[in-house]
Amino acid sequence: MTFQKRAHKILELLEDHGEVDIRQLAQEIGVSEVTVRRDLANMATNGLLYRTHGGAMKVSQLIKPVSFANKAAVNFKAKDAICKRAADDINDGDIIFIDCGSTAFRLCQFIKNKKIKVITNSIPVVNELQNSAVTINLIGGEVDPIRQAVHGTMSLEHIGRYRASKAFLGVDGITAEGLYAGSEHEASNTLAMASQSDCTYMLCDASKVGKTSYLKFDDLSLVDILVTDYNGPEKTAFQSKGISVYSVTH
Structure with a gap:
Protein backbone atom coordinates (compact mmCIF):
# COMPACT_ATOMS: atom_id res chain seq x y z
CA MET A 1 0.00 0.00 0.00
CA VAL A 59 -7.00 18.60 13.54
CA SER A 60 -9.03 20.96 15.70
CA GLN A 61 -10.83 23.91 14.13
CA LEU A 62 -10.48 25.82 17.39
CA ILE A 63 -6.72 26.25 17.24
CA LYS A 64 -5.60 29.61 15.84
CA PRO A 65 -4.11 30.59 13.53
CA VAL A 66 -5.59 27.94 11.29
CA SER A 67 -3.36 27.06 8.39
CA PHE A 68 -4.74 25.98 5.03
CA ALA A 69 -3.37 22.46 5.54
CA ASN A 70 -5.11 22.15 8.92
CA LYS A 71 -8.45 23.29 7.51
CA ALA A 72 -8.12 21.01 4.51
CA ALA A 73 -7.80 17.98 6.80
CA VAL A 74 -11.08 18.63 8.62
CA ASN A 75 -14.34 16.93 7.48
CA PHE A 76 -12.82 15.88 4.17
CA LYS A 77 -15.55 13.29 3.45
CA ALA A 78 -18.26 15.93 3.68
CA LYS A 79 -16.23 18.38 1.63
CA ASP A 80 -15.72 15.85 -1.15
CA ALA A 81 -19.45 15.04 -1.29
CA ILE A 82 -20.30 18.76 -1.38
CA CYS A 83 -17.81 19.51 -4.13
CA LYS A 84 -18.80 16.52 -6.24
CA ARG A 85 -22.39 17.83 -6.27
CA ALA A 86 -21.28 21.39 -6.99
CA ALA A 87 -19.12 20.21 -9.90
CA ASP A 88 -22.21 18.76 -11.57
CA ASP A 89 -23.33 22.33 -12.22
CA ILE A 90 -20.07 23.33 -13.94
CA ASN A 91 -20.15 23.02 -17.71
CA ASP A 92 -17.56 23.36 -20.47
CA GLY A 93 -17.20 27.03 -21.37
CA ASP A 94 -18.00 28.32 -17.85
CA ILE A 95 -15.93 31.03 -16.22
CA ILE A 96 -15.90 30.53 -12.45
CA PHE A 97 -14.43 32.02 -9.32
CA ILE A 98 -12.98 29.70 -6.65
CA ASP A 99 -11.97 31.29 -3.37
CA CYS A 100 -9.20 30.25 -0.98
CA GLY A 101 -11.36 28.10 1.30
CA SER A 102 -10.39 24.52 2.09
CA THR A 103 -13.78 23.23 0.92
CA ALA A 104 -13.65 24.98 -2.44
CA PHE A 105 -10.14 23.57 -2.94
CA ARG A 106 -11.57 20.05 -2.99
CA LEU A 107 -13.65 21.06 -6.02
CA CYS A 108 -10.47 20.84 -8.11
CA GLN A 109 -10.42 17.04 -8.30
CA PHE A 110 -13.87 17.03 -9.95
CA ILE A 111 -13.25 19.70 -12.62
CA LYS A 112 -9.81 18.86 -14.02
CA ASN A 113 -11.26 17.51 -17.27
CA LYS A 114 -13.65 20.42 -17.84
CA LYS A 115 -12.79 23.06 -20.44
CA ILE A 116 -13.41 26.06 -18.20
CA LYS A 117 -11.68 29.19 -16.91
CA VAL A 118 -10.99 29.43 -13.16
CA ILE A 119 -10.25 32.76 -11.49
CA THR A 120 -8.85 32.22 -8.01
CA ASN A 121 -6.82 33.72 -5.16
CA SER A 122 -5.86 30.25 -3.89
CA ILE A 123 -2.32 29.02 -4.48
CA PRO A 124 -3.29 25.36 -3.75
CA VAL A 125 -6.05 25.61 -6.38
CA VAL A 126 -3.52 26.83 -8.95
CA ASN A 127 -1.11 24.02 -8.07
CA GLU A 128 -3.85 21.40 -8.25
CA LEU A 129 -5.23 22.53 -11.62
CA GLN A 130 -1.93 22.92 -13.45
CA ASN A 131 -1.55 20.57 -16.41
CA SER A 132 -5.30 20.00 -16.60
CA ALA A 133 -7.96 21.08 -19.12
CA VAL A 134 -8.67 24.16 -16.97
CA THR A 135 -7.38 27.65 -17.85
CA ILE A 136 -6.20 29.42 -14.67
CA ASN A 137 -6.30 33.13 -13.82
CA LEU A 138 -4.42 33.82 -10.55
CA ILE A 139 -5.57 36.94 -8.75
CA GLY A 140 -2.71 39.29 -7.88
CA GLY A 141 -1.83 40.88 -4.54
CA GLU A 142 -0.10 40.06 -1.26
CA VAL A 143 0.42 36.39 -0.37
CA ASP A 144 -0.71 35.10 3.03
CA PRO A 145 1.70 32.18 3.63
CA ILE A 146 -0.46 30.58 6.35
CA ARG A 147 -3.69 30.54 4.37
CA GLN A 148 -1.87 30.09 1.03
CA ALA A 149 -4.00 32.85 -0.47
CA VAL A 150 -3.67 36.22 -2.19
CA HIS A 151 -5.36 39.20 -0.53
CA GLY A 152 -5.28 43.00 -0.50
CA THR A 153 -6.39 46.06 -2.46
CA MET A 154 -4.81 44.85 -5.70
CA SER A 155 -6.66 41.54 -5.49
CA LEU A 156 -10.01 43.35 -5.24
CA GLU A 157 -9.14 45.48 -8.27
CA HIS A 158 -8.19 42.32 -10.16
CA ILE A 159 -11.48 40.59 -9.32
CA GLY A 160 -13.41 43.68 -10.42
CA ARG A 161 -12.04 43.39 -13.96
CA TYR A 162 -13.63 39.99 -14.61
CA ARG A 163 -17.13 38.55 -14.90
CA ALA A 164 -17.96 34.92 -14.07
CA SER A 165 -20.99 32.71 -14.58
CA LYS A 166 -20.59 31.11 -11.16
CA ALA A 167 -18.65 31.62 -7.92
CA PHE A 168 -17.83 28.78 -5.55
CA LEU A 169 -17.14 30.23 -2.12
CA GLY A 170 -16.85 29.28 1.53
CA VAL A 171 -17.42 30.98 4.87
CA ASP A 172 -16.40 30.35 8.47
CA GLY A 173 -20.04 30.40 9.58
CA ILE A 174 -23.57 30.68 8.22
CA THR A 175 -26.80 31.29 10.15
CA ALA A 176 -30.27 32.56 9.27
CA GLU A 177 -28.95 36.01 10.20
CA GLY A 178 -26.04 36.06 7.80
CA LEU A 179 -22.52 35.08 6.76
CA TYR A 180 -19.41 35.13 8.95
CA ALA A 181 -15.69 35.26 8.20
CA GLY A 182 -12.52 34.97 10.24
CA SER A 183 -10.86 38.01 8.68
CA GLU A 184 -11.69 41.17 6.76
CA HIS A 185 -9.42 40.05 3.91
CA GLU A 186 -11.40 36.87 3.30
CA ALA A 187 -14.73 38.66 3.66
CA SER A 188 -13.66 41.30 1.12
CA ASN A 189 -12.64 38.72 -1.46
CA THR A 190 -15.87 36.76 -0.94
CA LEU A 191 -17.98 39.88 -1.48
CA ALA A 192 -15.97 40.88 -4.56
CA MET A 193 -16.25 37.47 -6.22
CA ALA A 194 -19.97 37.22 -5.51
CA SER A 195 -20.61 40.69 -6.93
CA GLN A 196 -18.89 39.72 -10.20
CA SER A 197 -20.80 36.44 -10.64
CA ASP A 198 -24.18 35.57 -12.08
CA CYS A 199 -24.73 32.82 -9.51
CA THR A 200 -23.09 32.37 -6.10
CA TYR A 201 -22.64 28.90 -4.62
CA MET A 202 -21.78 28.61 -0.92
CA LEU A 203 -20.01 25.35 -0.07
CA CYS A 204 -20.46 24.58 3.65
CA ASP A 205 -20.10 21.39 5.63
CA ALA A 206 -22.42 20.92 8.61
CA SER A 207 -19.85 22.24 11.10
CA LYS A 208 -20.23 25.74 9.58
CA VAL A 209 -24.04 25.87 9.84
CA GLY A 210 -25.35 27.77 12.85
CA LYS A 211 -21.84 28.97 13.64
CA THR A 212 -20.85 32.61 14.06
CA SER A 213 -17.33 33.98 13.78
CA TYR A 214 -15.25 37.12 14.14
CA LEU A 215 -16.98 39.16 11.45
CA LYS A 216 -20.54 39.17 10.11
CA PHE A 217 -19.97 40.56 6.63
CA ASP A 218 -23.28 40.12 4.80
CA ASP A 219 -26.78 38.71 4.96
CA LEU A 220 -28.01 35.65 3.09
CA SER A 221 -29.02 37.64 0.00
CA LEU A 222 -25.44 37.08 -1.22
CA VAL A 223 -26.13 33.34 -1.65
CA ASP A 224 -28.05 31.76 -4.52
CA ILE A 225 -27.27 28.10 -3.84
CA LEU A 226 -26.07 26.41 -0.64
CA VAL A 227 -24.42 23.00 -1.04
CA THR A 228 -24.14 21.21 2.30
CA ASP A 229 -24.34 17.94 4.19
CA TYR A 230 -26.37 19.70 6.90
CA ASN A 231 -30.04 18.63 7.18
CA GLY A 232 -31.26 20.29 10.38
CA PRO A 233 -33.78 23.05 11.20
CA GLU A 234 -31.66 25.87 9.73
CA LYS A 235 -32.26 24.37 6.28
CA THR A 236 -35.87 25.61 6.28
CA ALA A 237 -34.71 29.06 7.37
CA PHE A 238 -32.26 29.21 4.46
CA GLN A 239 -34.93 28.17 1.97
CA SER A 240 -37.33 30.79 3.35
CA LYS A 241 -34.69 33.40 2.46
CA GLY A 242 -34.85 32.30 -1.19
CA ILE A 243 -31.75 30.09 -1.17
CA SER A 244 -31.76 26.80 -3.08
CA VAL A 245 -30.30 24.11 -0.81
CA TYR A 246 -28.51 21.14 -2.34
CA SER A 247 -28.30 18.41 0.32
CA VAL A 248 -25.61 15.74 0.06
CA THR A 249 -24.72 12.62 2.03
CA HIS A 250 -21.34 11.00 2.60
Missing part, protein backbone atom coordinates in the same frame (compact mmCIF):
# COMPACT_ATOMS: atom_id res chain seq x y z
CA THR A 2 1.36 3.41 -0.98
CA PHE A 3 1.84 6.28 1.46
CA GLN A 4 -1.04 8.19 -0.18
CA LYS A 5 -3.45 5.28 0.40
CA ARG A 6 -2.25 4.81 3.98
CA ALA A 7 -2.64 8.54 4.66
CA HIS A 8 -6.17 8.50 3.26
CA LYS A 9 -7.06 5.56 5.55
CA ILE A 10 -5.52 7.32 8.57
CA LEU A 11 -7.58 10.45 7.86
CA GLU A 12 -10.73 8.34 7.54
CA LEU A 13 -10.09 6.74 10.94
CA LEU A 14 -9.42 10.14 12.51
CA GLU A 15 -12.63 11.47 10.98
CA ASP A 16 -14.56 8.60 12.58
CA HIS A 17 -12.82 8.47 15.97
CA GLY A 18 -11.15 11.83 16.54
CA GLU A 19 -8.06 10.13 18.00
CA VAL A 20 -6.22 6.89 17.19
CA ASP A 21 -3.20 5.08 18.56
CA ILE A 22 -0.30 3.56 16.66
CA ARG A 23 -1.18 -0.06 17.45
CA GLN A 24 -4.77 0.44 16.24
CA LEU A 25 -3.56 2.04 13.02
CA ALA A 26 -1.05 -0.73 12.34
CA GLN A 27 -3.79 -3.36 12.72
CA GLU A 28 -6.36 -1.47 10.64
CA ILE A 29 -3.96 -0.71 7.77
CA GLY A 30 -1.95 -3.93 7.93
CA VAL A 31 1.52 -2.43 8.25
CA SER A 32 4.18 -2.27 10.95
CA GLU A 33 4.11 0.24 13.81
CA VAL A 34 7.39 1.65 12.48
CA THR A 35 5.67 2.49 9.18
CA VAL A 36 2.75 4.07 11.01
CA ARG A 37 5.08 6.27 13.08
CA ARG A 38 6.84 7.45 9.93
CA ASP A 39 3.52 8.18 8.19
CA LEU A 40 2.20 10.12 11.18
CA ALA A 41 5.37 12.21 11.33
CA ASN A 42 5.05 13.09 7.62
CA MET A 43 1.37 13.94 7.93
CA ALA A 44 1.92 16.06 11.04
CA THR A 45 4.62 18.03 9.22
CA ASN A 46 2.08 18.82 6.49
CA GLY A 47 -0.57 19.89 9.02
CA LEU A 48 -2.93 16.99 8.30
CA LEU A 49 -3.08 15.78 11.92
CA TYR A 50 -1.69 16.42 15.38
CA ARG A 51 0.86 13.94 16.68
CA THR A 52 0.30 12.64 20.21
CA HIS A 53 2.56 10.50 22.42
CA GLY A 54 0.96 7.22 21.33
CA GLY A 55 -0.74 8.13 18.08
CA ALA A 56 -2.53 11.09 16.50
CA MET A 57 -5.48 13.43 16.92
CA LYS A 58 -7.82 15.00 14.38
Whole structure:
Protein backbone atom coordinates (compact mmCIF):
# COMPACT_ATOMS: atom_id res chain seq x y z
CA MET A 1 0.00 0.00 0.00
CA THR A 2 1.36 3.41 -0.98
CA PHE A 3 1.84 6.28 1.46
CA GLN A 4 -1.04 8.19 -0.18
CA LYS A 5 -3.45 5.28 0.40
CA ARG A 6 -2.25 4.81 3.98
CA ALA A 7 -2.64 8.54 4.66
CA HIS A 8 -6.17 8.50 3.26
CA LYS A 9 -7.06 5.56 5.55
CA ILE A 10 -5.52 7.32 8.57
CA LEU A 11 -7.58 10.45 7.86
CA GLU A 12 -10.73 8.34 7.54
CA LEU A 13 -10.09 6.74 10.94
CA LEU A 14 -9.42 10.14 12.51
CA GLU A 15 -12.63 11.47 10.98
CA ASP A 16 -14.56 8.60 12.58
CA HIS A 17 -12.82 8.47 15.97
CA GLY A 18 -11.15 11.83 16.54
CA GLU A 19 -8.06 10.13 18.00
CA VAL A 20 -6.22 6.89 17.19
CA ASP A 21 -3.20 5.08 18.56
CA ILE A 22 -0.30 3.56 16.66
CA ARG A 23 -1.18 -0.06 17.45
CA GLN A 24 -4.77 0.44 16.24
CA LEU A 25 -3.56 2.04 13.02
CA ALA A 26 -1.05 -0.73 12.34
CA GLN A 27 -3.79 -3.36 12.72
CA GLU A 28 -6.36 -1.47 10.64
CA ILE A 29 -3.96 -0.71 7.77
CA GLY A 30 -1.95 -3.93 7.93
CA VAL A 31 1.52 -2.43 8.25
CA SER A 32 4.18 -2.27 10.95
CA GLU A 33 4.11 0.24 13.81
CA VAL A 34 7.39 1.65 12.48
CA THR A 35 5.67 2.49 9.18
CA VAL A 36 2.75 4.07 11.01
CA ARG A 37 5.08 6.27 13.08
CA ARG A 38 6.84 7.45 9.93
CA ASP A 39 3.52 8.18 8.19
CA LEU A 40 2.20 10.12 11.18
CA ALA A 41 5.37 12.21 11.33
CA ASN A 42 5.05 13.09 7.62
CA MET A 43 1.37 13.94 7.93
CA ALA A 44 1.92 16.06 11.04
CA THR A 45 4.62 18.03 9.22
CA ASN A 46 2.08 18.82 6.49
CA GLY A 47 -0.57 19.89 9.02
CA LEU A 48 -2.93 16.99 8.30
CA LEU A 49 -3.08 15.78 11.92
CA TYR A 50 -1.69 16.42 15.38
CA ARG A 51 0.86 13.94 16.68
CA THR A 52 0.30 12.64 20.21
CA HIS A 53 2.56 10.50 22.42
CA GLY A 54 0.96 7.22 21.33
CA GLY A 55 -0.74 8.13 18.08
CA ALA A 56 -2.53 11.09 16.50
CA MET A 57 -5.48 13.43 16.92
CA LYS A 58 -7.82 15.00 14.38
CA VAL A 59 -7.00 18.60 13.54
CA SER A 60 -9.03 20.96 15.70
CA GLN A 61 -10.83 23.91 14.13
CA LEU A 62 -10.48 25.82 17.39
CA ILE A 63 -6.72 26.25 17.24
CA LYS A 64 -5.60 29.61 15.84
CA PRO A 65 -4.11 30.59 13.53
CA VAL A 66 -5.59 27.94 11.29
CA SER A 67 -3.36 27.06 8.39
CA PHE A 68 -4.74 25.98 5.03
CA ALA A 69 -3.37 22.46 5.54
CA ASN A 70 -5.11 22.15 8.92
CA LYS A 71 -8.45 23.29 7.51
CA ALA A 72 -8.12 21.01 4.51
CA ALA A 73 -7.80 17.98 6.80
CA VAL A 74 -11.08 18.63 8.62
CA ASN A 75 -14.34 16.93 7.48
CA PHE A 76 -12.82 15.88 4.17
CA LYS A 77 -15.55 13.29 3.45
CA ALA A 78 -18.26 15.93 3.68
CA LYS A 79 -16.23 18.38 1.63
CA ASP A 80 -15.72 15.85 -1.15
CA ALA A 81 -19.45 15.04 -1.29
CA ILE A 82 -20.30 18.76 -1.38
CA CYS A 83 -17.81 19.51 -4.13
CA LYS A 84 -18.80 16.52 -6.24
CA ARG A 85 -22.39 17.83 -6.27
CA ALA A 86 -21.28 21.39 -6.99
CA ALA A 87 -19.12 20.21 -9.90
CA ASP A 88 -22.21 18.76 -11.57
CA ASP A 89 -23.33 22.33 -12.22
CA ILE A 90 -20.07 23.33 -13.94
CA ASN A 91 -20.15 23.02 -17.71
CA ASP A 92 -17.56 23.36 -20.47
CA GLY A 93 -17.20 27.03 -21.37
CA ASP A 94 -18.00 28.32 -17.85
CA ILE A 95 -15.93 31.03 -16.22
CA ILE A 96 -15.90 30.53 -12.45
CA PHE A 97 -14.43 32.02 -9.32
CA ILE A 98 -12.98 29.70 -6.65
CA ASP A 99 -11.97 31.29 -3.37
CA CYS A 100 -9.20 30.25 -0.98
CA GLY A 101 -11.36 28.10 1.30
CA SER A 102 -10.39 24.52 2.09
CA THR A 103 -13.78 23.23 0.92
CA ALA A 104 -13.65 24.98 -2.44
CA PHE A 105 -10.14 23.57 -2.94
CA ARG A 106 -11.57 20.05 -2.99
CA LEU A 107 -13.65 21.06 -6.02
CA CYS A 108 -10.47 20.84 -8.11
CA GLN A 109 -10.42 17.04 -8.30
CA PHE A 110 -13.87 17.03 -9.95
CA ILE A 111 -13.25 19.70 -12.62
CA LYS A 112 -9.81 18.86 -14.02
CA ASN A 113 -11.26 17.51 -17.27
CA LYS A 114 -13.65 20.42 -17.84
CA LYS A 115 -12.79 23.06 -20.44
CA ILE A 116 -13.41 26.06 -18.20
CA LYS A 117 -11.68 29.19 -16.91
CA VAL A 118 -10.99 29.43 -13.16
CA ILE A 119 -10.25 32.76 -11.49
CA THR A 120 -8.85 32.22 -8.01
CA ASN A 121 -6.82 33.72 -5.16
CA SER A 122 -5.86 30.25 -3.89
CA ILE A 123 -2.32 29.02 -4.48
CA PRO A 124 -3.29 25.36 -3.75
CA VAL A 125 -6.05 25.61 -6.38
CA VAL A 126 -3.52 26.83 -8.95
CA ASN A 127 -1.11 24.02 -8.07
CA GLU A 128 -3.85 21.40 -8.25
CA LEU A 129 -5.23 22.53 -11.62
CA GLN A 130 -1.93 22.92 -13.45
CA ASN A 131 -1.55 20.57 -16.41
CA SER A 132 -5.30 20.00 -16.60
CA ALA A 133 -7.96 21.08 -19.12
CA VAL A 134 -8.67 24.16 -16.97
CA THR A 135 -7.38 27.65 -17.85
CA ILE A 136 -6.20 29.42 -14.67
CA ASN A 137 -6.30 33.13 -13.82
CA LEU A 138 -4.42 33.82 -10.55
CA ILE A 139 -5.57 36.94 -8.75
CA GLY A 140 -2.71 39.29 -7.88
CA GLY A 141 -1.83 40.88 -4.54
CA GLU A 142 -0.10 40.06 -1.26
CA VAL A 143 0.42 36.39 -0.37
CA ASP A 144 -0.71 35.10 3.03
CA PRO A 145 1.70 32.18 3.63
CA ILE A 146 -0.46 30.58 6.35
CA ARG A 147 -3.69 30.54 4.37
CA GLN A 148 -1.87 30.09 1.03
CA ALA A 149 -4.00 32.85 -0.47
CA VAL A 150 -3.67 36.22 -2.19
CA HIS A 151 -5.36 39.20 -0.53
CA GLY A 152 -5.28 43.00 -0.50
CA THR A 153 -6.39 46.06 -2.46
CA MET A 154 -4.81 44.85 -5.70
CA SER A 155 -6.66 41.54 -5.49
CA LEU A 156 -10.01 43.35 -5.24
CA GLU A 157 -9.14 45.48 -8.27
CA HIS A 158 -8.19 42.32 -10.16
CA ILE A 159 -11.48 40.59 -9.32
CA GLY A 160 -13.41 43.68 -10.42
CA ARG A 161 -12.04 43.39 -13.96
CA TYR A 162 -13.63 39.99 -14.61
CA ARG A 163 -17.13 38.55 -14.90
CA ALA A 164 -17.96 34.92 -14.07
CA SER A 165 -20.99 32.71 -14.58
CA LYS A 166 -20.59 31.11 -11.16
CA ALA A 167 -18.65 31.62 -7.92
CA PHE A 168 -17.83 28.78 -5.55
CA LEU A 169 -17.14 30.23 -2.12
CA GLY A 170 -16.85 29.28 1.53
CA VAL A 171 -17.42 30.98 4.87
CA ASP A 172 -16.40 30.35 8.47
CA GLY A 173 -20.04 30.40 9.58
CA ILE A 174 -23.57 30.68 8.22
CA THR A 175 -26.80 31.29 10.15
CA ALA A 176 -30.27 32.56 9.27
CA GLU A 177 -28.95 36.01 10.20
CA GLY A 178 -26.04 36.06 7.80
CA LEU A 179 -22.52 35.08 6.76
CA TYR A 180 -19.41 35.13 8.95
CA ALA A 181 -15.69 35.26 8.20
CA GLY A 182 -12.52 34.97 10.24
CA SER A 183 -10.86 38.01 8.68
CA GLU A 184 -11.69 41.17 6.76
CA HIS A 185 -9.42 40.05 3.91
CA GLU A 186 -11.40 36.87 3.30
CA ALA A 187 -14.73 38.66 3.66
CA SER A 188 -13.66 41.30 1.12
CA ASN A 189 -12.64 38.72 -1.46
CA THR A 190 -15.87 36.76 -0.94
CA LEU A 191 -17.98 39.88 -1.48
CA ALA A 192 -15.97 40.88 -4.56
CA MET A 193 -16.25 37.47 -6.22
CA ALA A 194 -19.97 37.22 -5.51
CA SER A 195 -20.61 40.69 -6.93
CA GLN A 196 -18.89 39.72 -10.20
CA SER A 197 -20.80 36.44 -10.64
CA ASP A 198 -24.18 35.57 -12.08
CA CYS A 199 -24.73 32.82 -9.51
CA THR A 200 -23.09 32.37 -6.10
CA TYR A 201 -22.64 28.90 -4.62
CA MET A 202 -21.78 28.61 -0.92
CA LEU A 203 -20.01 25.35 -0.07
CA CYS A 204 -20.46 24.58 3.65
CA ASP A 205 -20.10 21.39 5.63
CA ALA A 206 -22.42 20.92 8.61
CA SER A 207 -19.85 22.24 11.10
CA LYS A 208 -20.23 25.74 9.58
CA VAL A 209 -24.04 25.87 9.84
CA GLY A 210 -25.35 27.77 12.85
CA LYS A 211 -21.84 28.97 13.64
CA THR A 212 -20.85 32.61 14.06
CA SER A 213 -17.33 33.98 13.78
CA TYR A 214 -15.25 37.12 14.14
CA LEU A 215 -16.98 39.16 11.45
CA LYS A 216 -20.54 39.17 10.11
CA PHE A 217 -19.97 40.56 6.63
CA ASP A 218 -23.28 40.12 4.80
CA ASP A 219 -26.78 38.71 4.96
CA LEU A 220 -28.01 35.65 3.09
CA SER A 221 -29.02 37.64 0.00
CA LEU A 222 -25.44 37.08 -1.22
CA VAL A 223 -26.13 33.34 -1.65
CA ASP A 224 -28.05 31.76 -4.52
CA ILE A 225 -27.27 28.10 -3.84
CA LEU A 226 -26.07 26.41 -0.64
CA VAL A 227 -24.42 23.00 -1.04
CA THR A 228 -24.14 21.21 2.30
CA ASP A 229 -24.34 17.94 4.19
CA TYR A 230 -26.37 19.70 6.90
CA ASN A 231 -30.04 18.63 7.18
CA GLY A 232 -31.26 20.29 10.38
CA PRO A 233 -33.78 23.05 11.20
CA GLU A 234 -31.66 25.87 9.73
CA LYS A 235 -32.26 24.37 6.28
CA THR A 236 -35.87 25.61 6.28
CA ALA A 237 -34.71 29.06 7.37
CA PHE A 238 -32.26 29.21 4.46
CA GLN A 239 -34.93 28.17 1.97
CA SER A 240 -37.33 30.79 3.35
CA LYS A 241 -34.69 33.40 2.46
CA GLY A 242 -34.85 32.30 -1.19
CA ILE A 243 -31.75 30.09 -1.17
CA SER A 244 -31.76 26.80 -3.08
CA VAL A 245 -30.30 24.11 -0.81
CA TYR A 246 -28.51 21.14 -2.34
CA SER A 247 -28.30 18.41 0.32
CA VAL A 248 -25.61 15.74 0.06
CA THR A 249 -24.72 12.62 2.03
CA HIS A 250 -21.34 11.00 2.60
